[in-house]
Amino acid sequence: MEDNVIISGIGAITPLGIGAASFANNLKIGQSNFSKISLEQSNASYQYIIGMAPDFDFKTEVKKLDLPEEVLKKALRLRHLSKSVLFGTYCALESLVDAGLVEKVMNSSKVAIVSAGSNTQQSNLHKIQEKYREKVTFINPNYAINFFDTDIVGVLSELLQIKGEGYSIGSASASGNMAIIHGKRLISYQSHDIVIVVAPLMDLSIFEYQGFINIGAMKAIDETLAPNNAYRPFDEKHSGFIYGQCAGCIVLESSEHASDRKKKGYGILSGYGVVMDGNRGAKPSKKGEAEAMRMAIYNSGLKAAHIDYVNTHGTGSVIGDTTEVEAMLDVGLQDVKANSTKSLTGHGLSAAGVIEAIACLIQLNHGFIHKSNNLSNPINNEINWIKEKSSGLNINTVLSNSFGFGGINTSLILKKLKN
Amino acid sequence: MEKVIAIIKENLLDIIPELADEEFSNDDSFVDLGANSLDRGELITLTLEHINLDIPRIELAKAQTINELAELISLKKMNN
Numbered sequence: 189m190e191d192n193v194i195i196s197g198i199g200a201i202t203p204l205g206i207g208a209a210s211f212a213n214n215l216k217i218g219q220s221n222f223s224k225i226s227l228e229q230s231n232a233s234y235q236y237i238i239g240m241a242p243d244f245d246f247k248t249e250v251k252k253l254d255l256p257e258e259v260l261k262k263a264l265r266l267r268h269l270s271k272s273v274l275f276g277t278y279c280a281l282e283s284l285v286d287a288g289l290v291e292k293v294m295n296s297s298k299v300a301i302v303s304a305g306s307n308t309q310q311s312n313l314h315k316i317q318e319k320y321r322e323k324v325t326f327i328n329p330n331y332a333i334n335f336f337d338t339d340i341v342g343v344l345s346e347l348l349q350i351k352g353e354g355y356s357i358g359s360a361s362a363s364g365n366m367a368i369i370h371g372k373r374l375i376s377y378q379s380h381d382i383v384i385v386v387a388p389l390m391d392l393s394i395f396e397y398q399g400f401i402n403i404g405a406m407k408a409i410d411e412t413l414a415p416n417n418a419y420r421p422f423d424e425k426h427s428g429f430i431y432g433q434c435a436g437c438i439v440l441e442s443s444e445h446a447s448d449r450k451k452k453g454y455g456i457l458s459g460y461g462v463v464m465d466g467n468r469g470a471k472p473s474k475k476g477e478a479e480a481m482r483m484a485i486y487n488s489g490l491k492a493a494h495i496d497y498v499n500t501h502g503t504g505s506v507i508g509d510t511t512e513v514e515a516m517l518d519v520g521l522q523d524v525k526a527n528s529t530k531s532l533t534g535h536g537l538s539a540a541g542v543i544e545a546i547a548c549l550i551q552l553n554h555g556f557i558h559k560s561n562n563l564s565n566p567i568n569n570e571i572n573w574i575k576e577k578s579s580g581l582n583i584n585t586v587l588s589n590s591f592g593f594g595g596i597n598t599s600l601i602l603k604k605l606k607n
Numbered sequence: 608m609e610k611v612i613a614i615i616k617e618n619l620l621d622i623i624p625e626l627a628d629e630e631f632s633n634d635d636s637f638v639d640l641g642a643n644s645l646d647r648g649e650l651i652t653l654t655l656e657h658i659n660l661d662i663p664r665i666e667l668a669k670a671q672t673i674n675e676l677a678e679l680i681s682l683k684k685m686n687n
Contacts, residue, residue: 267622325661329648329652330645
C-alpha cells in the first residue's frame with residue numbers, strides 16, 4: 189500500500205478530559221478516572237464501574253473552538269441531539285480546527301464523513317422510549333431521525349455543507365479501526381481529498397451494561413478493589429473490561445493535499461489488515477488476530493521487527509488478553525513494547541479504535557509510551573510491557589489492534605512523518 | 608381558540624427561539640417563520656400532546672399558519 193494518507197487533525201473526549209490536549213497530558217501522567225455508578229430501572233438500582241467523561245456542555249465547549257461565525261451560529265442552534273452525537277460533533281469540529289481545514293471542507297464534494305459504530309445512542313433512545321411508553325402517538329417526530337446512527341453524519345454535513353460521501357460503519361469494537369481503514373480506501377481511490385472519521389460516544393443503556401456483564405465480557409462490580417485499581421488488562425488479576433465514555437475524530441488527508449498547503453500532520457496511516465475468523469460470537473481467535481496483524485505489517489512494506497510499539501486491543505478479558513498475546517508472538521512480535529490505552533480510558537467500544545489511533549499519534553509525536561495501568565504481574569513476559577511511562581523514545585512505527593464480536597479482526601500501522 | 612393559539616406560539620418559540628426577538632403575525636406562513644417540515648411536525652405533535660388530543664396528523668396537514676392550525680385543532684377538539 190502507498191503511504192498516501194496522513195492524519196492532519198485530532199479531537200477527543202475521554203474520561204481523561206475534554207479535548208485532545210487534555211487527553212495527551214493525562215496519557216503522559218498516566219491518569220485514570222474510574223468510578224461506580226448506579227442506574228435505575230423499574231424502581232430497582234444497579235451498580236456498575238465505568239470510566240465517566242467529565243461534565244460536557246456542548247454550547248460552552250463549542251464556543252471555545254476557533255470556528256467561523258456562521259458555523260458556530262448553526263452549531264449553537266442544534267436541537268434534539270443525543271449525547272452520543274453531541275460528543276461526536278464536538279470532536280469533529282475540534283479536529284477540523286486542529287487540521288486548519290474548517291473553511292476548506294465547506295461546500296466540498298471531495299470531503300467524506302465516515303462515522304464509526306452502530307447502535308451508539310442506546311441510552312438516549314431508551315430514555316425517549318420510557319417517556320412515551322404510555323403515549324406512543326405523541327413521540328417527537330425527531331425520533332425518526334435521531335435513532336439512525338447516521339444522525340451525526342447529517343449534522344456535520346449540514347453544519348459544514350459537506351457534499352462528498354457519508355455513512356456509518358459498524359464492526360462492533362473494531363468499528364473505529366474499520367472506519368479509519370475505509371477512510372484510507374476513499375482517499376486511495378482518489379475520489380476524496382479529506383475524510384472525517386468520527387467516532388461518536390457509544391452511549392450504553394442499562395440493558396447493554398447488563399448484557400455485557402451476562403456474556404462475561406464486562407467486569408462486574410467488585411467491592412474488594414477501588415475503581416481505579418479494578419481494570420487490569422494483561423495482569424494476572426484481569427477479569428473483564430470496564431466501559432469508558434469516549435468519542436473521537438481524526439481527519440485523514442491525502443499526502444498531496446496536505447503538502448500543497450504545507451501541512452505536516454501527526455503521522456502516516458500506512459497499511460492495514462482486516463479479516464474475519466468465521467465465528468459469530470464473542471470468542472477471540474489467535475489465527476484471525478495474527479492474520480490481521482500480518483496483513484497490516486506486510487501491506488505497509490514492513491517486517492515484524494520494524495514495529496516499535498503495539499497499542500493492543502487489550503480489553504482485560506481473560507481469554508481476550510491471552511489470545512492477543514499468543515497472536516502477537518505468532519506474528520513474531522516477541523519483546524515488542526506494548527501497552528493498553530483502555531487501561532486508562534476504559535473500553536470505548538465502537539469509538540476505541542479512533543481513540544487508540546489518537547493515543548498512538550500523541551505518543552509517536554511526543555516520544556513516549558504511556559503506562560499500562562494496573563499491570564503488576566503480566567500474564568506473559570515475552571512482551572516488553574510498559575508498566576510505567578517510558579520517555580525519550582524514538583518511535584517510528586506503531587501497530588494498533590481492534591477486535592470485535594462476530595470475529596472481526598483489524599490492525600493498523602501508523603508511521604512517523606519524515607522531516 | 609385563544610388558548611390553543613397561545614400553546615402553539617409557546618411551542619413554536621421552543622422550536623425556533625430566534626422568533627422571540629422578531630415581530631410576527633398569526634397569519635404568517637410557517638415557511639416564512641423559518642419552520643421546515645420537521646419543525647412543523649414537531650410543533651403539531653407537541654401541541655396535540657399538550658392538549659391531549661390524539662388525532663391523525665394528516666388531518667392537520669393543510670394548516671399553513673398559526674391561525675389555521677389553531678382553528679383546525681379547535682374544531683377537531685370540539686368533535687372529539
